[in-house]
Every structure is written in structure tokens, then in C-alpha cells.
Amino acid sequence: MNEEAVRLLVVDDERGIREGVRMILGAEGFDVVTAEDGQAGLEAFDSQGPFTVALIDLMMPRMPGLELLGHLHQRDPDLVVIIITAHATIDSAVEGTKRGAYSYIPKPFTPDELLLAIRNGLERRSLALEARRLRDERESRLLEVASERSKSTTILKCMTDGVLVINLEMLVVLRNDAAARIVPGLAARPVPFALSELTSGEIRESIVDVLEGGGPQILMREVSLDEHTYMVNVSPVLDSEDRISGAVAVFRDITALKALETAKSLFVSMVAHELKNPLAATEGWLNLLVSDLVKHDPQEERHMIERSLIRIKTLRTLVSELLNLTAIETGNFSLRRAPVDVARITREAVESQRERADERDIVLTLSGRGEGETGMVLADRDALQMIIANLVDNAIKYTPEQGHVSVRVEQNGMYVRVSVQDDGIGLAPEDTGKVFDEFFRVKNEQTASIPGTGLGLSLVRRITEMHEGSVCVESAPGRGSTFTISLPLS
Amino acid sequence: MTAESRTLVLVDDDRDFLEMNRKLLEGRGYRVRCFTDPQEALEAIRELRPDLVVTDLMMDGLDSGFSLARSLKQDPHLGKTAVIIVTAVAGQRGFDFSPEGPEDLAAMNADAYFDKPVSPQALLAKVEELLA
Numbered sequence: 120m121n122e123e124a125v126r127l128l129v130v131d132d133e134r135g136i137r138e139g140v141r142m143i144l145g146a147e148g149f150d151v152v153t154a155e156d157g158q159a160g161l162e163a164f165d166s167q168g169p170f171t172v173a174l175i176d177l178m179m180p181r182m183p184g185l186e187l188l189g190h191l192h193q194r195d196p197d198l199v200v201i202i203i204t205a206h207a208t209i210d211s212a213v214e215g216t217k218r219g220a221y222s223y224i225p226k227p228f229t230p231d232e233l234l235l236a237i238r239n240g241l242e243r244r245s246l247a248l249e250a251r252r253l254r255d256e257r258e259s260r261l262l263e264v265a266s267e268r269s270k271s272t273t274i275l276k277c278m279t280d281g282v283l284v285i286n287l288e289m290l291v292v293l294r295n296d297a298a299a300r301i302v303p304g305l306a307a308r309p310v311p312f313a314l315s316e317l318t319s320g321e322i323r324e325s326i327v328d329v330l331e332g333g334g335p336q337i338l339m340r341e342v343s344l345d346e347h348t349y350m351v352n353v354s355p356v357l358d359s360e361d362r363i364s365g366a367v368a369v370f371r372d373i374t375a376l377k378a379l380e381t382a383k384s385l386f387v388s389m390v391a392h393e394l395k396n397p398l399a400a401t402e403g404w405l406n407l408l409v410s411d412l413v414k415h416d417p418q419e420e421r422h423m424i425e426r427s428l429i430r431i432k433t434l435r436t437l438v439s440e441l442l443n444l445t446a447i448e449t450g451n452f453s454l455r456r457a458p459v460d461v462a463r464i465t466r467e468a469v470e471s472q473r474e475r476a477d478e479r480d481i482v483l484t485l486s487g488r489g490e491g492e493t494g495m496v497l498a499d500r501d502a503l504q505m506i507i508a509n510l511v512d513n514a515i516k517y518t519p520e521q522g523h524v525s526v527r528v529e530q531n532g533m534y535v536r537v538s539v540q541d542d543g544i545g546l547a548p549e550d551t552g553k554v555f556d557e558f559f560r561v562k563n564e565q566t567a568s569i570p571g572t573g574l575g576l577s578l579v580r581r582i583t584e585m586h587e588g589s590v591c592v593e594s595a596p597g598r599g600s601t602f603t604i605s606l607p608l609s
Numbered sequence: 610m611t612a613e614s615r616t617l618v619l620v621d622d623d624r625d626f627l628e629m630n631r632k633l634l635e636g637r638g639y640r641v642r643c644f645t646d647p648q649e650a651l652e653a654i655r656e657l658r659p660d661l662v663v664t665d666l667m668m669d670g671l672d673s674g675f676s677l678a679r680s681l682k683q684d685p686h687l688g689k690t691a692v693i694i695v696t697a698v699a700g701q702r703g704f705d706f707s708p709e710g711p712e713d714l715a716a717m718n719a720d721a722y723f724d725k726p727v728s729p730q731a732l733l734a735k736v737e738e739l740l741a
Contacts, residue, residue, distance in 0.1 A: 395697050395725070400625040403726035407629050410729045413636040426625055 125241065126150045126169065130160030130187060131176040131203060136226070140174060143230040144237070157182025161190050171244070172199045172237055177208045177215065185215055192219045197248060199240035203228070281349075281370035284356070285326050287363070289314040301370050303344060319344060322368065325353045329366045347374045389558045393437060393573065397430040404430075440574040444557070447581050454502060454585060458495035458609055461503070461535045462488050462528045468507035469526050472515060480520045483511070487527040493535050494608035498586050503606075506579040510539040510602045513575060517566070518543030518599070530608075534588075538603040546594035554592060555580040579604070615740055616640045616657055620650040620677065621665040626695070626725070630663060633729045634736065647673045651680055659690060660740055663732075665725075666696035678718035691739040692718060693732075697725040 127149045129140045137153040144151050152167050154160035158181040164170060173191055177184035184202065191198055202223035204212040212223035221240040224232055275282055281298030285291050290311040299306040304318050317323050325338045337354040349370045356365040404427045407413060408420060446452035469485050476483035496503075507526075514524040518541040529536045544565045546554065553559045558573035560566070579602075583590045587607050594600035617639045621627045627643040634641050642657060644650035647664070654662060662681060666674035678692045694717060708714045708722050721735045 392697065396623060399697050399725040400623060400629075403626060403629050406726065407633060407729050410633075412729050412733065413632050419632070423629070426628070430625065 125171045126152065127172045127174065127237075128160060128164055128167075128170045129153045129174045130155075130157065130163075130179065130184070131174070132156055132179045133176070136176070136203065140233065143233060147234060149237075156180045157184065157187040160187050164191060164194065169195070170198065172201065172240060174201050174203050175215075175220075177202060177204050177211050185211065185218065188215055188218055188220055197244055199237070199244045201236050201240055279372070281368075283326075283368040283370075284365060285314055285330065285368065286311075286365045287330065289327070289330070291317070292365075298370060301344060301347075301349065301372070322351055325351060326366050326368055329353045329355050330363065341373070342370075347372055348377045349373060386557070390441065393558060394434065397434045397437075401427045401430045401434075437574065440578055443578055444574060444581070447578075447585070452585075454499035456497045456499050456586075459498040459500050459503060460490055460493070461496050461498075461537060461606065462493055463490045464498075464500055464504050465507055465526060465528050465537050466490070468504045469511055471504075471508050472511040475512065476515050476524065479515060479518075481515055481518055482521075482523045483515070484523070484525045485527075486525065487529050488535075489528075493528065493530045496535055496586070496606045497609035498606065502582050503586070506582050506604070507537055507539075509575045509579055510537075510604070513602070514539050514541035514543065514600070517541065522599075531605075533608050534605045535608060536603055536605050538601055540599065540601040542599040545596045545598050545600050546592070547596050551592055551594050555590070576602075615661070616642070616659040617736070618650060618654055618657065618659040618662045619643045619664075620647055620662065620674070621645065621695075623665070626665065629729075630732065633733065637733060639736075647677045651677055654681065654687065654690070655684070658687065661691040661693065661736060663693045663695060663736075666694060675717060682718040691720045693721045693723065693735060693739070694719045695723045695725055695727055695732075 125148075127144060129137050129151060130153075131137050131140075132155055134155070137155070141151045141153060149172075152163055152170070154163045156179045160173075160175070160179075161182065164173070175184045175187055175191075179187075184204075188200055188202075191200060196219070200215075200220040202212045202215045202220050203226060204223055205226045209223075209225065212220075212225075216223060221243060222236055224236050275293075275295040278295055278297055281301040282293070282295045283291055283298050283302070284293035291314055292311045294302075294305060294310055302317065302319065302322070304316075308316065314323060314326060317326075319342060321340065321342050325340055329336070329338055332355075337352060339350060339352050342349050342351045350373045352369045352371070354367055354369075355363045356367055358364045404423045408423050413419070443452060466485060469483060473483060511524065511526060518524060522542050524539065524541045527536075527538050527540070529538070546561065550559075550561050554561075555576050557577045559577075560573040580590050583604050583606070588605050590602065590604045592600055592602050617634055619627050619630050619634075619641060621630075621643075622645050624645070627645070631641045631643055642653060642659070644653060650662075650664070662677075664674045664677050674694055674696065678694065681687045681690050681692055708717055708719070714720065714722060720739055723732065723735075
């Protein structure tokens with residue numbers, strides 16, 4: 120202990136004592152402050168503190184020593200208080216030690232007695248402080264452990280993955296709320312319970328494999344429970360010496376992932392099928408052409424080549440539509456939007472289909488608002504022209520020769536509408552809801568020879584929706600169809 | 610019996626396959642009738658009593674080709690009709706229809722099975738074999 124730093128307050132009404140103590144302790148390196156009565160002592164403590172040691176006389180004017188002791192202890196419980204007392208007041212001094220004074224020295228005292236008492240007091244004080252520091256530290260660590268535990272418990276409780284902990288005695292010793300929800304029959308069962316009570320054999324086996332395997336391996340398997348699919352992950356719990364002391368099973372719901380996986384395989388399978396048909400037809404025609412099994416006829420051969428070309432064109436369209444669709448799905452189909460005159464785009468789209476209409480003797484007309492007669496729409500002009508051309512192309516395909524396809528541009532409130540009406544074969548009521556689905560194609564006697572990919576209208580819907588617009592269809596079998604795109608004005 | 614006296618029915622929802630097989634088989638002297646709808650085909654077959662039917666499996670009604678074949682084999686008047694199944698669905702949608710032996714063919718009520726496209730030589734050879 121560095122005695123230079125020790126400040127000491129002497130409160131005594133006898134000047135001789137005050138000065139004597141100042142002399143003795145000052146020489147020993149103490150920093151001594153004196154006061155001549157209880158009140159002055161309290162004031163000095165408050166104004167000149169902090170002090171480590173106080174020497175207090177019991178019999179003093181204004182404030183007796185015991186009262187001062189009470190005040191000082193209230194201010195600093197660690198203050199080392201030593202009572203200086205005459206023989207006559209030994210009983211009071213004893214009372215003082217009961218109230219927290221460290222000790223008392225009867226007057227008169229020698230310098231050695233004084234120093235010994237002070238040093239003992241300081242030593243006890245430092246022991247007490249050290250003990251308290253240790254106690255505080257232990258308490259704060261306990262608090263920390265308690266709060267860590269409550270954190271882990273909260274995290275486990277809030278996890279969406281189910282967690283089971285199993286010990287070497289094959290007892291389930293912990294399950295979180297998610298596990299209770301996921302694993303049938305677990306909600307009502309208090310832990311611990313025997314692993315053998317788990318109804319799912321697959322889960323039991325995995326856990327037993329890990330516990331008995333003894334190695335660090337982690338088992339993963341898909342398990343179906345109550346129409347959900349879970350990825351169950353069982354890993355060993357190893358102690359500090361890498362010995363297995365239990366197992367943790369984590370259940371993750373992968374139902375949605377599995378559904379996506381199924382949808383993806385179905386999509387791939389449908390694409391493959393749609394690719395294979397036109398390829399097989401083309402190959403079939405070319406096989407026949409080179410086979411020498413049909414008699415040589417230039418007109419017939421030309422027909423076979425033309426049919427092959429039509430199927431190849433379908434293939435090419437399918438591939439580019441698939442690429443567009445993929446681009447939309449992956450967010451790589453970026454629209455370059457600028458103010459667009461829909462009437463003008465529509466005219467261009469209609470003109471691009473004029474030749475096809477003429478080939479089939481179909482009357483293709485454009486009516487309604489002309490260029491500059493509607494508000495502008497914020498759109499990607501190429502994408503917009505593609506989908507309008509797609510609707511016109513569809514109308515021409517599904518309308519018998521000498522039919523009519525009429526395209527009309529209208530403005531209705533805050534929307535511009537483009538409608539494509541035909542008097543073709545129309546759609547059955549059960550099909551109208553499906554025409555915008557990927558790969559949906561109406562297959563019947565009338566459509567059998569019409570090439571198509573089943574992706575065109577799906578692209579129309581997606582691109583329209585990317586423009587915050589909508590597309591709808593009205594149709595009746597034998598009376599034709601009307602497809603209408605509505606786009607918001609900018 | 611000459612080819613001329615033989616009637617063949619082709620069923621497929623793809624016009625190109627109907628047309629190419631018709632050209633091939635008519636070129637060899639067979640009488641050929643084509644249908645895109647299996648129900649219509651079945652009705653016509655009951656009337657025509659063809660010697661052989663070439664049918665697609667048709668994906669719309671997944672088993673429309675199978676049920677056509679089954680209807681033929683179960684009909685006492687048509688049980689002798691040879692059936693060739695030609696399809697593009699092999700290996701599609703997780704189904705594998707490819708028969709591996711006569712038992713599989715029998716289970717499909719078919720006498721022969723081809724994956725599309727079947728070479729004209731192979732189809733012709735099978736038709737001639739079944740009608741021999």
C-alpha cells in the first residue's frame with residue numbers, strides 16, 4: 120500500500136491529540152486533516168475528502184463521536200474508523216466497533232500503538248475491498264451465464280427449425296417449440312423422454328446411427344411428416360476430448376423447395392417435349408425425303424421441305440420465347456421505357472403481320488385512335504410491338520381463310536387499350552382461363568395443324584404486367600376471340 | 610393378300626406425322642385413313658375394321674393412345690387388329706414407356722412400339738411383318 124496516498128481525518132477536541140497525531144502520522148507519510156469537534160469533522164470529511172482513515176474521539180462538543188461515526192459510515196462504508204477514547208468511555212468505544220468502527224485505541228497511546236491500529240485497519244480494508252471485488256466479479260459472471268442461458272433458450276424457442284438433443288442414454292433431453300410442432304406426438308410429451316417414443320422410424324434410425332457411429336459424421340436425410348418435407352440433419356455432440364456425448368437433430372422445412380424442384384422438372388420436361396415434337400416431325404419429313412420409299416415428285420418434295428421449314432421456324436420461335444421467359448424470370452429482361460405512342464406501335468405491329476394475313480386471305484384492319492390521338496405510355500417499344508404482333512399473329516393463325524382480324528386502339532380514362540378481335544375458331548369456356556399459362560395449347564381437330572409453342576400468350580401477359588398493364592380475353596367457340604391489352608397512360 | 614386390300618388407320622394429334630405416314634403407306638399401296646381425335650378414330654375403326662392401327666400416345670389425355678389400344682384388343686371383333694404405338698413421350702415427365710419385351714408390349718395392348726420419329730424403313734418393315 121502506498122502510504123503517501125492515504126488521507127486521514129483526525130477529529131478530537133483536544134488540540135494536543137490532534138497535533139500529536141498529525142506529527143506522528145505526518146512523519147510516516149500520511150496526509151492528515153484535523154477537526155476540533157464532530158460537526159467540524161463531518162464538514163471536513165465532505166469538503167476535503169476522500170479519506171481512507173478517520174480517527175474519532177467519542178466525547179466531543181456539537182456532535183458526539185458515535186453520531187459522527189454513523190454519518191461517516193453512511194457516506195463511505197469502507198472508511199477505516201478508529202475510535203480514540205479515554206478509559207471512562209470504553210463501553211462506548213465497544214459500542215462504536217459494533218456500529219462499524221474498526222477498532223479503538225485507549226488514551227493515552229504510543230505512536231506505535233496508533234500506527235499498528237491504522238496499518239491493521241488499512242490491511243483489513245484492502246482485504247475487504249478485494250473480497251468484494253471478487254464477489255462482484257463472481258456475481259457479474261453468474262449474471263452473464265444466466266443471461267447467456269436465457270439468450271440461448273430464447274434463440275432455440277424462436278427458431279423456425281426444429282431442434283432435438285439426445286443424450287447417450289437415448290433420451291431426448293431437449294426439444295424446442297418448432298420440433299414440438301414438426302414431429303408428430305411431441306407437443307404433449309415433456310422432456311426427457313425415450314428416443315424409442317419417436318414415431319418416425321427414419322428419424323430414430325438417423326439419431327441412433329450417429330450416436331452409435333461414434334464418429335464426427337453428420338447424417339442428412341429427407342423425411343416426410345404430415346405432408347411436409349424436412350431436411351433432417353443429425354450431428355454428434357462431442358466433448359472436449361472429441362468423445363461423443365449426444366446428438367443434435369435439426370429439422371428444416373424444405374416443402375416449398377421441393378415444390379419448386381418439382382415445378383422445375385415439370386417445366387424442363389414440358390420444354391423437352393415441346394422441342395422434341397417439331398424436331399421429330401422435321402426429322403420424319405427429311406427421312407421420308409431421302410428414303411426412296413415415295414415416288415419422286417418435285418411438288419410433293421417441295422411440300423415436305425416446306426412443312427419441315429414451318430416446324431423449324433416453330434422451334435426457333437420456341438427457343439427465343441424461352442430465352443425471353445428466362446430473362447424475365449431471372450430479372451435480366453430489362454425494359455428500356457420511354458414515352459411511346461401506342462397507336463403508332465400498333466400500326467407497325469399490324470403491318471408486320473400484313474403479309475401473313477394476305478397469304479391466308481384474312482382481312483386485317485386497324486381502327487380507333489390514330490397516331491397522336493392518345494396520351495403517351497411509358498413503355499419499351501420493342502417489347503410492346505412484339506406482344507401486339509404476337510396477338511395479331513395468333514388471331515391470324517386461329518382464324519380460317521377469308522376471316523377477319525380487326526385491331527382497335529382506344530383511350531379509356533387513364534388507360535390505352537389495344538384489342539385484337541378475330542372471327543376464328545374461338546375458345547371453349549374451360550380454356551379461356553388457361554391460355555396465358557406456359558405451354559398451354561388448345562388441342563383439338565381444328566388446332567391440330569396450327570404450329571405454336573404455348574409460350575406466346577404467357578409472354579404477352581408477363582410483359583404487359585411488367586408495364587403495370589393487364590391483358591384479358593373474351594371468347595366463344597366458333598365465334599372468335601378478342602384479346603385486349605390495357606396500359607396505363609404516363 | 611395384296612397391300613391394296615389392306616386398310617390402315619393412323620391416329621396422331623400432329624398433322625405432320627399423319628401426313629408423312631400416309632404418304633409412305635399409300636405409296637406402298639395401302640388404303641390409309643387418318644384421325645387426330647382418338648374417340649373419332651375408335652368409332653371409325655369399329656366401322657372400317659382396319660387390319661392395322663398406328664397410334665400416337667397423345668399427351669393431352671395422357672393415356673388416350675393406351676386406352677384406344679385397350680379398346681381395340683378388348684373388342685371381340687377387333688381383337689385381331691394389329692396395333693403399333695408411336696410416341697414422342699418416351700422418357701418424358703418421369704414416365705418411361707419403352708417396353709422391354711413381349712410382356713410389356715402385351716401389357717400395352719400393342720404389337721410394336723416406336724419412339725418418334727420412326728424411320729420410314731422401320732415403320733414399313735413392321736407394318737409388313739405384322740400383316741404378313
